[in-house]
Amino acid sequence: MKTIIIFKSKTGFTEKYAEYLGQKLSCEVIENKSLKLADISDYDTIIYGGSLYASGILGLKKLIIRNFDSLENKKIIIFAVGATPGRKDELIEITSSNFTDEQMKKVNFLYTRGGFNYNKLNIFDKVLMLLLKLKIKLKRDKSNDEKGMLNAYNQSLDFVTINNKEKLYNNIIKIIKDDTSK
Numbered sequence: 001m002k003t004i005i006i007f008k009s010k011t012g013f014t015e016k017y018a019e020y021l022g023q024k025l026s027c028e029v030i031e032n033k034s035l036k037l038a039d040i041s042d043y044d045t046i047i048y049g050g051s052l053y054a055s056g057i058l059g060l061k062k063l064i065i066r067n068f069d070s071l072e073n074k075k076i077i078i079f080a081v082g083a084t085p086g087r088k089d090e091l092i093e094i095t096s097s098n099f100t101d102e103q104m105k106k107v108n109f110l111y112t113r114g115g116f117n118y119n120k121l122n123i124f125d126k127v128l129m130l131l132l133k134l135k136i137k138l139k140r141d142k143s144n145d146e147k148g149m150l151n152a153y154n155q156s157l158d159f160v161t162i163n164n165k166e167k168l169y170n171n172i173i174k175i176i177k178d179d180t181s182k
């Protein structure tokens with residue numbers, strides 16, 4: 001079984017998960033810099049990790065979703081990396097934003113927490129996040145998540161711990177070894 005890990009990351013959190021999985025699974029790890037179907041069609045198992053920006057999984061649409069029918073006979077494992085804790089309602093929002101119900105029947109979807117590093121963002125994302133900061137600041141009643149978010153602008157958050165890396169790896173291994181999985 002030929003396995004490949006593909007990742008797309010803006011500030012490095014998804015890349016750290018991808019590199020860890022690559023070491024543990026002893027397989028190739030490549031960054032999705034305009035990859036095409038031909039670059040991945042030789043593999044039986046495709047593990048795609050992308051970070052979340054406005055609920056979208058980075059780079060997923062162009063490489064995986066557009067080529068979905070051509071990847072039909074492969075095992076596809078997608079892991080999304082975001083700043084939110086990954087509560088049930090958040091996961092529903094992520095899956096419904098990135099996959100149709102039909103696609104969800106065929107992909108194995110996982111979520112893991114990355115972090116937040118304001119200083120590493122590009123100028124466009126910095127402006128978006130400053131607007132969000134202003135919006136939260138102006139709110140009278142802030143939720144705990146919103147308070148945590150405000151703190152994260154001054155002190156970056158990193159949830160790519162050994163525990164979270166192992167958890168992701170174990171979930172992937174379970175999917176790979178399960179013959180009855182998608």
Ligand SMILES: Cc1cc2nc3c(=O)[nH]c(=O)nc-3n(C[C@H](O)[C@H](O)[C@H](O)COP(=O)(O)O)c2cc1C
Nearest residue numbers: 009010011012013014051054055082083084114115
């Ligand atoms: C403009 C912007 C939008 C974001 N949208 C989401 C989101 O919808 N859901 C989420 O969980 N995290 C969101 N995040 C947080 C990133 O997904 C998080 O920082 C992630 O760990 C980044 O991973 P990367 O360094 O691999 O790109 C957003 C961050 C920015 C800057």
